[in-house]
Amino acid sequence: MKSLKKLLVVLVFPLLAFTAAHKFYVSVTNVNYSEKDKALQITSRIFIDDLDKLLLERYNIKAQLATDEEPPLADEYLEKYLRSKFVVEVNGSNASYDYIGKKYDADVVIFYIEIPNVDLATLKSVQIENEVLTDLFDEQQNVVHLKLGNDKKSFVLVKSRTKGMLKL
Numbered sequence: 001m002k003s004l005k006k007l008l009v010v011l012v013f014p015l016l017a018f019t020a021a022h023k024f025y026v027s028v029t030n031v032n033y034s035e036k037d038k039a040l041q042i043t044s045r046i047f048i049d050d051l052d053k054l055l056l057e058r059y060n061i062k063a064q065l066a067t068d069e070e071p072p073l074a075d076e077y078l079e080k081y082l083r084s085k086f087v088v089e090v091n092g093s094n095a096s097y098d099y100i101g102k103k104y105d106a107d108v109v110i111f112y113i114e115i116p117n118v119d120l121a122t123l124k125s126v127q128i129e130n131e132v133l134t135d136l137f138d139e140q141q142n143v144v145h146l147k148l149g150n151d152k153k154s155f156v157l158v159k160s161r162t163k164g165m166l167k168l
Contacts, residue, residue: 024139025047025133025137026047026140027044027047027132027141027143028044028045028143029042029045029145031126033118033120033147033148035120037116038118038119039114039116040090040097040114041114042097042111042114043112044086044132045110048065048107048108049107051065053136054081055078058136059077061077065109066104075101075102078102078109081132082111082113082132085132085133085134085135086113086129087128088115088126089125090125091124091125095118097115098115099111099112099113100113100114120149124168125165125168126148126165126166127165127166128144128146128164129163130142130144130164134162138159140159141157141158142157142158144156146164146166148168151166
């Protein structure tokens, strides 16, 4: 009976190790052209727990995002991080963007960014460089969807390939 229990533990334990929830490291960014505003409007969805870990590891801030304990400084550091890891080029030149802010939706943070004064008629290319969280998680995947007028393109950016471009 004792050896049967040991055998069960030996056989079942490895199976349990594979049934544990697998953590996915992914963000989703949408870039759309607004004819009304003449601007590129960008939303980026990133998991709250990944950003909590980022703020702790990079800036030693115990952020506790989306709780009453979130420090006011958290938003400033999130913007600082985004500006260093998320770069947009329009027609081959770096485009400065306005960080509009963020909101929480279930377990994700939605960031709002806008590049004003973009004329679709003169738009030839948009390149996105997204290194968000690739410095923290080797498995991080940043999915980007671009929709500019009738042109659409999607790509998955990873640590070894952090840039994607849509040529019009």
